[in-house]
C-alpha cells in the first residue's frame with residue numbers, strides 16, 4: 001500500500017512546501033521510496049527546492065514540456081497513455097531529485113485547469129482526476145506520495161485532497177493560525193459529509209517553532225487540547241538554515257554542518273515521518 | 285517539439301503553455317475574485333474600503349448638506365444601472381453606484397469577470 005498525504009492549509013506561507021520537501025526527504029531517509037507532486041502553482045517551488053527549476057524551464061522553452069502535470073487533468077489523458085504507453089508518459093512527467101525522491105513539478109498549464117474543471121458537471125470527475133491518475137499509475141509503484149497544495153480552496157487543490165485523503169497541516173503557533181486550523185478541521189468534516197470521501201486531518205505540525213517562550217508553550221497546550229490525536233510528535237524549529245538551504249535548492253538534510261536549530265528540525269522531520277507511517281499505514 | 289510523443293487531437297491545442305495568455309490571466313482573475321468574495325463573506329477581509337481624495341471628499345461633504353441633490357443623483361444612477369431601490373440612498377450608496385457605473389461603462393470586462401466569479405461561487409460546493 002502506498003502512503004498518501006496532501007500538505008494543506010488555506011493560508012499562504014505556513015511552510016507547506018518546506019514540509020512536503022522535508023517530510024519526503026525524511027521518509028526517504030527511513031528507507032521508503034516516494035514521489036512528490038507539486039500542485040501548488042506556477043512558482044514551481046518544489047522544483048526550486050531540489051534545483052530542478054532551471055531544467056524544467058528549459059524544457060518549457062524548448063517545447064519539451066508535454067505531457068506535464070496539467071495533462072493529467074485532461075479529458076483525454078487516458079487516450080494519450082494508450083497511444084504512447086504508460087512508461088513513456090510517466091518518464092516525461094516524472095523528474096528525479098538528487099535527494100532520492102521523484103518529483104512531478106508544477107506547470108504553468110495548471111493555471112487554466114481550474115477554469116476547465118469548473119465546467120465538469122460530474123463531481124467525481126471534477127474532483128477525482130488526480131486520484132484516478134494516482135490510483136492507476138502511482139499506487140504500488142511508490143511507498144509514499146506527498147502532494148504540495150496551494151493555500152487556496154479551489155478545484156485543483158481539492159483534487160489533491162481527493163487523491164490523498166490524509167491531510168498534513170503545518171502551522172505557526174498563534175491565535176490567528178489556531179482559528180485557521182479550526183476552520184480547516186471544519187472544512188475537512190464538510191469534505192467527508194458532502195463528498196463522501198475519507199478525508200482526515202492526519203497530522204498538525206507546529207512549524208517555525210521557537211522553544212522556551214511561554215507564549216509558544218501556551219499555544220502548544222491549546223493546540224494539544226483541540227487537535228489532540230492529530231498533533232505531530234515534534235514541532236519543527238524555526239531555523240535560518242531552512243531558509244538558506246531552500247535558497248540553495250536543497251533540504252537541510254544535505255547540510256554538512258547544520259546549526260543546532262537545523263539539527264533539531266531534522267530530528268523533528270524524522271520523528272514526524274515515522275509517526276506518519278504509523279498513522280496512515282496503521283489505518284488499513 | 286516532443287516529437288517522440290504522440291498527441292491526441294483533442295490535446296493538441298492546449299499543449300504546453302500555448303494557451304492564450306490573456307485567457308489564462310482572466311481565468312486567474314476570476315478565481316482570485318471568487319476567492320476574495322469568500323474571504324469577505326467569512327469576515328476574513330473587511331468589506332469596507334476607503335480612499336483619500338480632497339475633491340471627492342468636498343463634493344460628498346456638500347451633498348451631505350444638500351440631501352435633495354444627493355437623492356436625485358442616486359436616483360439617476362439607479363435608473364442608469366437598472367438597480368432596485370434597495371438601500372436608503374445615502375452617500376455610501378451613491379459611492380457604490382458611482383463605482384459600479386464606471387466599472388460597467390469603462391471596463392465592462394471587469395463587470396463580466398465579477399459576474400463569472402459569482403457564478404463560480406454558486407456552482408462550487410463551497
Ligand SMILES: Nc1ncnc2c1ncn2[C@@H]1O[C@H](COP(=O)(O)OP(=O)(O)OP(=O)(O)O)[C@@H](O)[C@H]1O
Nearest residue numbers: 012013014015016017018151208237238239242243
Ligand atoms: N521551520 C522554518 N524555519 C525557518 N523558515 C521556514 C521554516 N519553514 C518554512 N520557512 C520559510 O518560510 C517561507 C514560507 O515557507 P513555504 O514556502 O514552505 O510556505 P508555503 O506554505 O508553501 O507557502 P505558499 O502558500 O506561498 O506556497 C519560506 O521562505 C521558507 O524557507
Ligand SMILES: [Mg+2]
Nearest residue numbers: 016017040045
Ligand atoms: Mg508552497
